[in-house]
Amino acid sequence: NAGVTQTPKFQVLKTGQSMTLQCAQDMNHEYMSWYRQDPGMGLRLIHYSVGAGITDQGEVPNGYNVSRSTTEDFPLRLLSAAPSQTSVYFCASSLDREPSYEQYFGPGTRLTVT
């Protein structure tokens, strides 16, 4: 049981490049989400999904796309990277029912956009 895995761990992009951050979980969790962490800002929700084929926007969705074709995977796409997207990105998953809303986090991807 690997939990929540993310790849890559580190990435440097040039402004305007695109890339996909991968996230997978093997706990059969319905709910998956992406956060970005910036110093002094805590974690902010980018997008989330309550099941395959269902996604929705969080607090800071602009510049990011997601899809959920399987229960296990929830990739995050940066369409045209900007320096403001330099951040640490965390994926999380949980069951989508009471009382088990505890979210399990992946190890993170540190992204730098130059």
Place this chain on the structure above:
Amino acid sequence: AQSVSQHNHHVILSEAASLELGCNYSYGGTVNLFWYVQYPGQHLQLLLKYFSGDPLVKGIKGFEAEFIKSKFSFNLRKPSVQWSDTAEYFCAVNAQGNNRLAFGKGNQVVVIP
């Protein structure tokens, strides 16, 4: 939507000192409350959680938190910290029936040996 406030973003204390981190949330309905810890270079781990029942919740590594509904607070405490407690601590809340977590901005805690 719910929001979470954490004060005293940077906390420096000596080993064996007591730690208390404040967390206040704003939301009129029933909530679930969490404290997560992030050790340097690591991902977030759950310290403790409150869903219902006894408002005094005990978590891992000697941490506890008390939910005071009338004050919309969920403060974290540890009677005697260790150097290994150096980390960033995040309070989070979601509305019952809704999985979306709102996080506070975190408390950076440094414990000096």
